[in-house]
Every structure is written in structure tokens, then in C-alpha cells.
Amino acid sequence: MFITWNIIQSALELGVIYALVALSLFLSYSMLNVCDLSTDGCFTLGCAVGSIVAIAGHPFLALFAAMAACAVSGFITAFLQTRLGVESLLAGIIVNTGLYTVNIQVMGKSTLNLNDTTTVFTMLKGFLADTPLADWSKLLIGVLFSGVIVLFLLWFLNTRLGLSIRATGDNPDMVKSSSINPAFTTTVGLCVSGAITGLGGCLLGEYQKSCDINMGTGMVTIALASLIIGETLMAHRSSIPLRAFGVVLGSCLYRVIVAIALRFNLPASALKLVSALIVAVAIASPQITKMIDFQQKKAAMQGKNFYQQMLVLFALATAVLVGFGIVFAEARAMLLFLAVLTLAAAVWFFLNWNKTKGDAKVC
Amino acid sequence: MLKLTNISKTFNPGTVNQKTALDHLNLTVNDGDFITIIGSNGAGKSTMFNAICGSFFVDEGTVELDGENITYIPDYQRARYLGHLFQDPMKGTAPNMTIEENLAVAFLRASTGKTGFFTRVSNKNKEMFKEHLAMLNMGLEDRMKNPVGLLSGGQRQALTLLMATIVTPKLLLLDEHTAALDPGTAAKVLDLTKRIVNERKITALMVTHNMNQALELGNRTLMMDRGHIVFDTSGEERAKMTVEDLLQKFTVGAGRTFNNDRILLSTAKKE
Numbered sequence: 001m002f003i004t005w006n007i008i009q010s011a012l013e014l015g016v017i018y019a020l021v022a023l024s025l026f027l028s029y030s031m032l033n034v035c036d037l038s039t040d041g042c043f044t045l046g047c048a049v050g051s052i053v054a055i056a057g058h059p060f061l062a063l064f065a066a067m068a069a070c071a072v073s074g075f076i077t078a079f080l081q082t083r084l085g086v087e088s089l090l091a092g093i094i095v096n097t098g099l100y101t102v103n104i105q106v107m108g109k110s111t112l113n114l115n116d117t118t119t120v121f122t123m124l125k126g127f128l129a130d131t132p133l134a135d136w137s138k139l140l141i142g143v144l145f146s147g148v149i150v151l152f153l154l155w156f157l158n159t160r161l162g163l164s165i166r167a168t169g170d171n172p173d174m175v176k177s178s179s180i181n182p183a184f185t186t187t188v189g190l191c192v193s194g195a196i197t198g199l200g201g202c203l204l205g206e207y208q209k210s211c212d213i214n215m216g217t218g219m220v221t222i223a224l225a226s227l228i229i230g231e232t233l234m235a236h237r238s239s240i241p242l243r244a245f246g247v248v249l250g251s252c253l254y255r256v257i258v259a260i261a262l263r264f265n266l267p268a269s270a271l272k273l274v275s276a277l278i279v280a281v282a283i284a285s286p287q288i289t290k291m292i293d294f295q296q297k298k299a300a301m302q303g304k305n306f307y308q309q310m311l312v313l314f315a316l317a318t319a320v321l322v323g324f325g326i327v328f329a330e331a332r333a334m335l336l337f338l339a340v341l342t343l344a345a346a347v348w349f350f351l352n353w354n355k356t357k358g359d360a361k362v363c
Numbered sequence: 364m365l366k367l368t369n370i371s372k373t374f375n376p377g378t379v380n381q382k383t384a385l386d387h388l389n390l391t392v393n394d395g396d397f398i399t400i401i402g403s404n405g406a407g408k409s410t411m412f413n414a415i416c417g418s419f420f421v422d423e424g425t426v427e428l429d430g431e432n433i434t435y436i437p438d439y440q441r442a443r444y445l446g447h448l449f450q451d452p453m454k455g456t457a458p459n460m461t462i463e464e465n466l467a468v469a470f471l472r473a474s475t476g477k478t479g480f481f482t483r484v485s486n487k488n489k490e491m492f493k494e495h496l497a498m499l500n501m502g503l504e505d506r507m508k509n510p511v512g513l514l515s516g517g518q519r520q521a522l523t524l525l526m527a528t529i530v531t532p533k534l535l536l537l538d539e540h541t542a543a544l545d546p547g548t549a550a551k552v553l554d555l556t557k558r559i560v561n562e563r564k565i566t567a568l569m570v571t572h573n574m575n576q577a578l579e580l581g582n583r584t585l586m587m588d589r590g591h592i593v594f595d596t597s598g599e600e601r602a603k604m605t606v607e608d609l610l611q612k613f614t615v616g617a618g619r620t621f622n623n624d625r626i627l628l629s630t631a632k633k634e
Contacts (some may be wrong), residue, residue, distance in 0.1 A: 158467075159480065159482060159483050160471040160472070160479070160480055160481065160482045160483070163464060163467055163471065164468065166457065167460065167465075170457035170458060170460055171453075171454070171456065171457040173449075173453075173454040173455075174454060174455055174456060174457055175439075176418065176438060176439075176442075177416065177442055177445075177447040177449075177454075177455065178442055178468060179441075179442035179443040180442075181437070182439075238459065238510045
């Protein structure tokens, strides 16, 4: 069979674990309006610290250690941008670069192996052995953790501190005249979101029984893709519970898409390009829609057929891609580009399907 | 209540853009005062408000609120005691948060003492929000779960006013808060302002470009020019004043003719 339940199940397992990273961006990007580029390094840091502590024999402590380490990393990012006046994107990049060294130091080498280590996953599996739930243990743990984090966020975002964090991201002008200290709320927000990323990294390490120095590369884009898919699934509602739930759903859907893509014999390395495209197209979609609307109007005024023009353009683009494939004599490359194109079109369709918030912010 | 002693502020000192916005300004506001402030553009009205609420620290002089020296207290700490409304209705509310959440931010920030970081608004508080919203007569009480971004400018400004006063502030700063609204809505928001200020006996400062308003509202009128207060009237003297007198006073106080289109227009409107 092309897609078996096993494939879906492992995709969901990964989905709920990666959902933690998407949830952390839900806090930092959607709520606080800070694009935290240190997420990549932070994720690896969580995995590195978690793995080291797990190898030392404390699989539970590992989770908290990873969260604490990543909260510190979030604090440094926040400190740079709130107190020392470093541009927010730059602060993330700086911390991300620095974390590479830190991660190598923590791990001692560039990969760690947890094959013989007791993890929360093996523990639950042992506990549930001989019950019908044994096969579900990994998914259970993932659902448990992302569920707890979703509940935590729902509670947190309605407390005084959480509301202040949301106001900070939503209207900086308002914050100035409220008794909210934006430096403080940004710091708290980034620490909490760092801790959630770290938890995700740690769980993934324990899940796949290995930790690699490069495992975090592109994590921020992948998480953003999940976030955007999630918000789109929820039709850009404003209700926080729906949105948070959508983020988890989006992450799972993303992993299912990845699993399906892998079944098409796409090289695993192609996935980063796919997620980059999803994010780029999703964020650009309001602008593209505007452009198309304008061209449509213009064509109508000039008595030209807009769809004909589009078709020609599309044919040209396809010809270029196919030509590219022939030149490089790579059937796979051709397939890859077509798949990317289809995916991008699908995402675009998705986004415009419920075009309720025309020019509003995507997240 | 509020005491500004000799405050000065110069922007971009030492450059061609050097601008002395406040020049050794002195002002004492008494408890319960409702002061209207007029003056041409660049006279320093908004700068004075910003000095009071701490957007910047003054170069010289002291700011005292209720006997406490707050000259070097950062803005977010002062904001607990101050309500501040701007001309731009978009500045005072968070568009992607619901009406209820906006009110919660305002309520939780200002109610000091017993509120920790993790306090949430109770159902009782929500009922209270609802009652307050009903006071606005804008039907907002039925739209508590709507994002504020869906409201009109006037509704948002009314909501901002409510947020600024939901916990009675020691001082309310109104910086031309009706200037960006259409006449009908402006009148409504102004009525609301009067009512809230009177009912709660809030000490308030209000910048306006409307001379009639300046004399009608409140109990004291200030005129500012080039970072000074050039004229300060209250009581009987003020009660007898006409718009023409006010213009006359300005010329005397500032030592030059009064040439501000908006003010001239707003006086012309009356005739």
C-alpha cells in the first residue's frame, strides 16, 4: 500500500513533537511579533542538553534541564534586543551563531547516540507493555506534552502578564501609555518561547534516540510553515484556543505532507526548499493577490483576456522548469520542481480559499 | 496634585534641528482641576504631556505628582497613575485583541497591590466591563468578544477613554483626542469625557484647537507658546472671557500675532 497507517502514525508522532516548536513561535511570532531566529540553535541546544542529562540517567530531569537552558538562551536574545539596542532579527542570528559552539561544547562531539539510554518514550513503552496501548506510547507522550503546552499557553495568555505580552506585540503605541514595560514583556515572552522550543528539541532527541549538531537547521522556517498552515486551517479566526489547536494540527499536517512527499522518492533534502516555499508564498500571498487583482482589472479595462495571459505565463514557467530538468538530465530534479510548484499552488489556493482578511497580517 | 517646576526640554541639541520645546515651564495643577490648553502648533503642548507621562526625561526641572518626585521614574511606572489619550484613535487599543481583553489589560495594569503577574479577570470584572461599555451607548457591550480592529475610529477612541479611566487615574491627559473624529462622533466622545471626568472628579488636562471648547469645558484655561505658558485663567475672569478676548490675550502674551489656521477656523465656525 502506498500510505500505510504506520507511516501516518509516525508522521503524527513527529507532528505533535515539532508542534512544540510551532507553539513557541505562536507565542514569539504571532503574539509578541518578534521573529526569533535563534530558534534553530535553541532547538539543538534543547536536544543537546536533554540528551546529555538523559544519558546520565535522568530522562525526566532532561526535559527540565533542556527547558532551563533554552530559557537562558531566550533571555540572552531578549537582553540583546531590549536593553542593548541590537536589531531583533540580528539578535536572533547572533545568538544562533553563538549557540553552535555552545552546543558542540555541551555534546562534546557532533553527534550523540541514545540507543541504550532510558528515555521517557522507552519508559512509557515499558510501562504499557502487554497492553493494547503499547504501540501508541510515542504518540501518547507527544500528545500529552503538546496538550500540556497548549493548555499552559491558553492559561498564560489570559493572565495579566500574558495579556501584556499580547498587547506588546499588537500595538507598541498603546504599550507606551499603559503601565507595561515592553522590555520586560519581551524578555518573559522570549524566555517562555525558548523553553518550549527546548522541550521540543529534548523530546525529539529522546524520540529519535540521537542528537546531531545540525538537527536544528531550518527549524524556524519549518515551524513557521506549520504555524501558517495551522492559522489557515482555522480560517484566521481570532480565538486563541482555536488558533493554538490549529498550530498543532498544522504541524501534524506538515509532517503528513512530508511523509507523502518522501513516498514519492523525493530526496529528504528537498523538504527544506518545500517549507521555505510554503512560508514565502504564504507570507507573500496577500501581496500576490493584490497584484493579480490589479492585473485582472487592467486586463479587463484593456479588453484583454487575463486568463489567457496567465496560461501563457504558466506554460512558459513550466517549459523553463522542464528545460532545467533536461539540461541537468535529472528526472528527479524535474519531479522535485513540479512537486514544489504544485505544493506552492496548493498553499496559495488554501490561503485564498478563505480570503476573509485580505491584507491583514498572515499570523 | 501635579507640579512642574522649571522644566526644559531641547530636542536635537547642537544640531541644525535644535528645538527648544519646553523652556523653563512652571505649572501647578490642583486636585479636581479640568484644564483646557490651547496654543499654536509647536507650542509645546504635546511635549508637556510627554514630559508628564515620561516619554522622555526632562533636561532640567522636576515633575511632581501627588507630592512624589517622579522626574526620573520611567514611563511605564508612571502610566499606572496616568491616563493618556492621543489624537490618533489607533494608538490606544490593541486591534487584534478583543474588547474584553483590551479592557482586561487596562484594568489589570492599573489596579495595583493585589494583582500579581498571573492574575486573570474574574466573571465579576467582566460584568463590570459590560456595565461600563453600556454607558457608552454604542452597543459595544454585546460585542465583547470582537477584535477591536473591527470598530470605527470613534468607537475605538471611546473605548480608549474607558480604558484610561476604568481604574480612576490620578491625572487624565487628553491630547486633542477628538480631533481625528467626524463632528458627530467628536461631540459624542467629548460628552462622554465630560461625564466621566465630572462623575469621578478626575483631574484632567485637555489640549484643544477649538477656542469655544477651551472656554466652555473645565474650570481653567492655559495658553502655550514656544515652550512657555503665556496665559493662565480661571474663576471669574475666565467666566467673562470671550473668544476674542482670548485671541487678544494671546497676542499680548506671545508678543506677536496669532496666525494659526486651525484656531482661526475654529473660531470662525462659531460666527
